[in-house]
Amino acid sequence: MVSKELTIKKLSDHSYIHISKLVLENGAQYDCNGFIYVNNKEAYIFDTPANDNATTDLIQWLQKNKKTTIKGVIFNHFHADCNEGMDVFKKEGIPTIASKKTAELMALHKYPEPNLLFKEQLTLTLGNKTIINTFMGEAHTVDNIVSYFPDEELIFGGCMIKSIDAKKGNLADANIKEWSATVSKIKNAYPKIKTVIPGHGEHGNTKLLDYTISLFKAEK
Numbered sequence: 001m002v003s004k005e006l007t008i009k010k011l012s013d014h015s016y017i018h019i020s021k022l023v024l025e026n027g028a029q030y031d032c033n034g035f036i037y038v039n040n041k042e043a044y045i046f047d048t049p050a051n052d053n054a055t056t057d058l059i060q061w062l063q064k065n066k067k068t069t070i071k072g073v074i075f076n077h078f079h080a081d082c083n084e085g086m087d088v089f090k091k092e093g094i095p096t097i098a099s100k101k102t103a104e105l106m107a108l109h110k111y112p113e114p115n116l117l118f119k120e121q122l123t124l125t126l127g128n129k130t131i132i133n134t135f136m137g138e139a140h141t142v143d144n145i146v147s148y149f150p151d152e153e154l155i156f157g158g159c160m161i162k163s164i165d166a167k168k169g170n171l172a173d174a175n176i177k178e179w180s181a182t183v184s185k186i187k188n189a190y191p192k193i194k195t196v197i198p199g200h201g202e203h204g205n206t207k208l209l210d211y212t213i214s215l216f217k218a219e220k
Contacts, residue, residue: 048085055085163201
């Protein structure tokens with residue numbers, strides 16, 4: 001626990017999950033997962049925390065407590081639980097990164113354009129480590145990407161990946177007919193995965209991929 005707004009869960013010397021609460025207009029609250037990847041006192045963040053206070057806490061934790069430079073924040077998809085803290089990053093001069101499709105959908109919801117856009121894949125480096133961000137297909141949204149960290153054998157899948165026993169969740173912008181096939185592509189593309197981080201709930205291993213595939217298979 002970093003503050004009442006933000007929890008940070010350490011997975012390894014390089015990998016952390018950040019957890020914050022999104023409050024809906026009807027008063028409902030739920031925990032949202034994001035990811036932090038650190039190497040040589042530099043970091044990339046995957047999805048902003050779900051509110052501005054938690055976002056400020058995360059930036060301060062990295063910059064002041066960990067003495068780490070934030071190279072950018074990457075958005076998994078266009079929903080608020082991925083980019084609600086975007087304005088805080090922009091005020092701090094931290095680069096914001098998204099696919100072109102995500103940027104287009106963010107614009108429709110009155111979010112500013114991210115600083116760096118990519119079409120279907122963007123490879124980033126963090127010292128001697130590589131991060132591969134890829135659009136594999138439609139699922140939770142038409143723009144959702146997956147971020148793969150080969151040195152950790154880890155993926156951050158955001159809301160397209162479900163924690164074990166989770167329900168289907170928000171389907172307002174989903175392609176439920178393609179969801180299972182998209183997650184199957186991820187599993188086949190990265191056969192050595194050991195750690196899978198969903199957008200909500202507990203992380204785990206490839207059982208999360210199998211569970212998500214089975215959850216939406218009946219929608220074919």
